[in-house]
Amino acid sequence: MEIRSPNPDTVFVLFGAGGDLSRRLIVPALFNLHLDGQLPARFRLLAVDRQDNQAATLAQSYRQGVADFSRRGAPAADVWTEFATRIDYQRMDVTDPAAFTALGQRLSAKAVPATDRIFYMATPPSLFAPIARGLGAAGLARDPACSRIVVEKPLGHDLRSFREINAVLGEQFTEKQLYRIDHFLGKETVQNILAMRFANPIFEPVWDRRYIDHVVVTVAETLGVEHRGAFYERAGALRDMVQNHLMQLLCLVAMEPPVAYDADNIRGRKLDVLSALRPITREQVPQCAVRGQYADGWINGARVPAYRHEPEVNPQSNTETYAAVRLFVDNWRWQDVPFYLRTGKRLTAAVWEISIRFRDVPHRAFPASAGLNTQPVRLVIQMQPEQGIVLKFMAKEPGSALRLRPVDMRFSYREAFNMPSPEAYETLLHDVMTGDATLFMRADQVEAAWRVLMPVLEAWADNPPDDFPNYAAGTWGPESAEALVAADGNSWLTPTLPPEAPAG
Known part of the structure; x- marks a missing residue:
């Protein structure tokens, strides 16, 4: 099996950034990867939510989440400050198609040509479809080599609803771009x-x-x-x-x-x-x-x-x-x-x-x-x-x-x-960044x-x-x-x- 390294230029777009999942699991996992030197060299976390917020305010909330839920406990001030410089925030209504055009412009303005873009949907399943369609319409799903999307369970309420969600995801992303996460x-x-x-x-x-x-x-x-x-x-x-x-x-x-x-x-x-x-x-x-x-x-x-x-x-x-x-x-x-x-x-x-x-x-x-x-x-x-x-x-x-x-x-x-x-999310997020889908569901x-x-x-x-x-x-x-x-x-x-x- 070929062991890949993450692309040094990676932006992690976290939809539902103000939610419990992001604060309890995703950001503590990213911070532990940072401590272990496993984040890409020029990694950026773009937190997306519909609330009025500032990057510094959200970073402070994340710091408390790391203190409460990380296996390593409260972070040292200097180390956290270094990690917090990687966090940006964008207020966004994901049901508004025009908002994805603005998101694409922001991502393009700060990216080198070969930047990997990881779109993580820490949102209710009802938002999977509008987010996927918005990303597709804005051209953000176009390059299979550089764009990946991560979806959390529940993947539907039954067989019919799973097929509906999967059809929408499949319209915009290829199967190789889709990472269905199961933390087990x-x-x-x-x-x-x-x-x-x-x-x-x-x-x-x-x-x-x-x-x-x-x-x-x-x-x-x-x-x-x-x-x-x-x-x-x-x-x-x-x-x-x-x-x-x-x-x-x-x-x-x-x-x-x-x-x-x-x-x-x-x-x-x-x-x-x-x-x-x-x-x-x-x-x-x-x-x-x-x-x-x-x-x-x-x-x-x-x-x-x-x-x-x-x-x-x-x-x-x-x-x-x-x-x-x-x-x-x-x-x-x-x-x-x-x-x-x-x-x-x-x-x-x-x-x-x-x-x-x-x-x-x-x-x-x-x-x-x-x-x-x-x-x-x-x-x-x-x-x-x-x-x-x-x-x-x-x-x-x-x-x-x-x-x-x-x-x-x-x-x-x-x-x-x-x-x-390592916590399960640390392993899985690192695998997403390296493009290894072994532990994800097809x-x-x-x-x-x-x-x-x-x-x-x-x-x-x-x-x-x-x-x-x-x-x-x-x-x-x-x-x-x-x-x-x-x-x-x-x-x-x-x-x-x-x-x-x-x-x-």
Whole structure:
């Protein structure tokens, strides 16, 4: 894979510059790249918003955002001042086509001929189309080699709306110019799934249906909807997490080895997985997917309210805060191996992990008293709160009696490398600047994921739940989720928590 350096002359146009996403994630990531010497030499940040503002005022707000949300904490005054000189501001109404002509004139006035222009849409999806059309009409999308556009999720509310958004983006930008960002894919441990699988020959021989019984992908949160009640009412757990984040994790586990580590190969192998997912019919939805909504309960010793009592949430809301689906990849490697994906808010612990459960031994040579099957052998890829890999297997206890018990073989990124991992947005923004699309979603991937889940969304919309809320905050979710995996003779594997975390 060719490693490119960013163009020394790069302007980063940030639409929605006054919003929460820019302050919490994007600018802190850019500042950390600045500290690490990874920003282009003549990098400029052009902040665009519709509010009356000044560059210096916005820079001060950004500085507080860096202090509050950066992994490095509050910036030193001299270093921040150096970074702040790179920030400009332009007031702009993106629904006014004439405003893009002014934007183009400003960009041209300060640019050398080969300047890279990155347009980042940290805006509601409703503004994607007018921004894309405005950029196209002003000639700012004309050069595929120098112009790139980054769009945040949600990429539509369903398959139809995704196609509408994608059609508008595709009218103005080529696919190679489009970077659909999923911050999960920028996490170090997510990237290292490929390294673990394809750089180590010990895993590949057992990475298939002969040795793996099932796979569980868990993204559990203790938080509620916080300040996002209005957004979450329109989204729900299936759209917000499963359709993008969890499906991408499934792809990394199930994909075939790429010919080369580059964008086309990696994304092509992911599409193969999504294309092989067994379709779910409307009639099959009750056996393949469950939903839940949290009631009040206790989290870390504090009483928390039910979802229907959260700010900006309908008191009779039927929006799911928990979703679990069972999927099958119909190919030679994975035929009939269930993949269970689950996510939820206000669960027992905040933990993100992939658990690969291996098949039981074919013959039990040890007596039942030895305790062979007290815990299944499994490989756990941890993403949060720990970052690492745990192999759980059976070993004999010390002593003369034959007694087996489960033990852990652990790898920790923190302990092994003794250095902090970059935040996901740091990795992804640097990749945008170098033109590396490996960790970004292609249009056909997003469409395939929507296509798989549309029957679930439609069935849920046509059949409102009659048992919401159906799980207490601080638990692992509704009983119906247990029934989902029990139908296959399985049970949810307890996530691998650090010692200080609650076990549930």
